[in-house]
Amino acid sequence: xxxxxxxxxxxxxxxxxxxxxxxxxxxxxxxxxxxxxxxxxxxxxxxxxxxxxxxxxxxxxxxxxxxxxxxxxxxxxxxxxxxxxxxxxxxxxxxxxxxxxxxxxxxxxxxxxxxxxxxxxxxxxxxxxxxxxxxxxxxxxxxxxxxxxxxxxxxxxxxxxxxxxxxxxxxxxxxxxxxxxxxxxxxxxxxxxxxxxxxxxxxxxxxxxxxxxxxxxxxxxxxxxxxxxxxxxxxxxxxxxxxxxxxxxxxxxxxxxxxxxxxxxxxxxxxxxxxxxxxxxxxxxxxxxxxxxxxxxxxxxxxxxxxxxxxxxxxxxxxxxxxxxxxxxxxxxxxxxxxxxxxxxxxxxxxxxxxxxxxxxxxxxxxxxxxxxxxxxxxxxxxxxxxxxxxxxxxxxxxxxxxxxxxxxxxxxx
RNA sequence: GCGGGUGUAGCUCAGUUGGUUAGAGCAUCUGGUUGUGGUCCAGAGGGUCGCGGGUUCGAGUCCCGUCACUCGCCCCA
Numbered sequence: 010x011x012x013x014x015x016x017x018x019x020x021x022x023x024x025x026x027x028x029x030x031x032x033x034x035x036x037x038x039x040x041x042x043x044x045x046x047x048x049x050x051x052x053x054x055x056x057x058x059x060x061x062x063x064x065x066x067x068x069x070x071x072x073x074x075x076x077x078x079x080x081x082x083x084x085x086x087x088x089x090x091x092x093x094x095x096x097x098x099x100x101x102x103x104x105x106x107x108x109x110x111x112x113x114x115x116x117x118x119x120x121x122x123x124x125x126x127x128x129x130x131x132x133x134x135x136x137x138x139x140x141x142x143x144x145x146x147x148x149x150x151x152x153x154x155x156x157x158x159x160x161x162x163x164x165x166x167x168x169x170x171x172x173x174x175x176x177x178x179x180x181x182x183x184x185x186x187x188x189x190x191x192x193x194x195x196x197x198x199x200x201x202x203x204x205x206x207x208x209x210x211x212x213x214x215x216x217x218x219x220x221x222x223x224x225x226x227x228x229x230x231x232x233x234x235x236x237x238x239x240x241x242x243x244x245x246x247x248x249x250x251x252x253x254x255x256x257x258x259x260x261x262x263x264x265x266x267x268x269x270x271x272x273x274x275x276x277x278x279x280x281x282x283x284x285x286x287x288x289x290x291x292x293x294x295x296x297x298x299x300x301x302x303x304x305x306x307x308x309x310x311x312x313x314x315x316x317x318x319x320x321x322x323x324x325x326x327x328x329x330x331x332x333x334x335x336x337x338x339x340x341x342x343x344x345x346x347x348x349x350x351x352x353x354x355x356x357x358x359x360x361x362x363x364x365x366x367x368x369x370x371x372x373x374x375x376x377x378x379x380x381x382x383x384x385x386x387x388x389x390x391x392x393x394x395x396x397x398x399x400x401x402x403x404x405x406x407x408x409x410x411x412x413x414x415x416x417x418x419x420x421x422x423x
Numbered sequence: 424g425c426g427g428g429u430g431u432a433g434c435u436c437a438g439u440u441g442g443u444u445a446g447a448g449c450a451u452c453u454g455g456u457u458g459u460g461g462u463c464c465a466g467a468g469g470g471u472c473g474c475g476g477g478u479u480c481g482a483g484u485c486c487c488g489u490c491a492c493u494c495g496c497c498c499c500a
Contacts, residue, residue, distance in 0.1 A: 337458095
């Protein structure tokens with residue numbers, strides 16, 4: 010084992026991995042821009058307070074999963090564990106309230122100090138969207154439709170399930186929370202140790218516990234959907250009708266909750282069973298209280314985030330990348346011509362690699378290795394005649410082409 | 424933070440009840456073929472068996488510790 014280790018939970022992306030990674034990001038951004046979303050790139054770190062205020066002091070993310078450190082100037086800063094807080098901070102500090110509605114797409118690395126496992130790393134990447142300033146269900150519908158559309162474009166529709174739920178407005182949520190606490194408090198002996206703790210801190214979380222005892226206790230628990238007030242119920246119904254109208258299939262899951270305090274009304278999750286324990290692939294919800302809670306003007310918002318690594322793992326095989334052309338000079342004198350030919354072809358928009366060393370057989374082998382479609386061979390005869398031998402590496406056919414016509418000849422096969 | 428599994432060649436792995444020189448396939452390199460690759464044939468290089476300690480005449484194999492990876496809990500995208 011080498012002395013030089015990567016930091017636990019971090020990975021180097023290269024070759025096929027990064028192709029898949031970029032494919033996810035670029036597909037997502039392309040689709041999002043069709044919906045009017047513009048890209049925003051916020052810093053990867055913020056004052057720690059930004060995350061404390063948005064995520065709440067009790068969430069596990071804040072209490073034990075943040076990379077927090079002190080700067081030389083004595084400020085406490087934190088590597089972002091998620092993307093919404095930074096966007097919300099940018100909204101406030103940039104005075105963007107005058108420009109609503111705003112639609113943002115973001116992508117980039119996030120950091121959480123967690124024990125790595127399948128689909129979970131310490132530095133991971135998310136793509137996400139935020140729609141700020143639209144209080145009506147149309148926003149919820151559009152944001153979910155966008156998520157579904159991206160997954161479709163990634164050819165993942167069959168691999169994921171959309172679950173939705175309503176967390177109601179503040180009034181409904183407070184009432185439901187009280188009811189839930191009353192219910193579980195009468196049954197603490199049936200709950201797992203973890204859930205007894207959740208009861209005090211985040212009772213909604215008991216609903217999606219994986220513990221068998223908890224699951225049994227949850228079966229007869231009061232349901233959120235039965236405790237929504239009229240306004241919340243109507244809001245949720247409109248979201249469901251809107252999704253149905255767009256032919257987006259979904260399942261209402263009363264146990265679906267959010268880990269973070271600022272969510273209300275719509276919560277949704279696209280999940281898969283193909284990734285082991287970390288099955289959530291794209292998830293989000295409405296956060297009407299967030300901007301205000303951070304000290305900004307009252308501004309409704311809704312958004313989601315998706316894990317790029319998780320999506321990349323699910324992705325079907327990507328189409329082969331464009332195959333390059335291999336230029337193969339045979340001697341030193343020919344190499345000079347080969348460099349000029351290579352330069353010309355590259356400027357003509359072709360992707361070209363040149364074999365710098367080895368005998369001809371070795372250079373041909375190298376051409377195979379980079380999956381070249383054609384070899385452009387330049388020996389003394391070719392150079393003397395101002396031509397090149399163009400060999401189709403799949404069929405073995407080869408023809409002589411004037412050097413001046415190479416770009417045109419090869420472009421036809423691109 | 425807690426629990427399970429795994430660490431042997433660049434990669435994937437085998438290695439018997441502890442036994443003398445640790446193997447295979449793939450990959451790499453060389454030659455057969457000094458202007459023609461993907462196939463084939465022949466050969467070569469490459470390992471302090473994760474690290475440290477212990478038991479033993481003898482440890483890749485057994486024991487203890489440690490580190491790393493991995494899966495799950497927790498949390499979450």
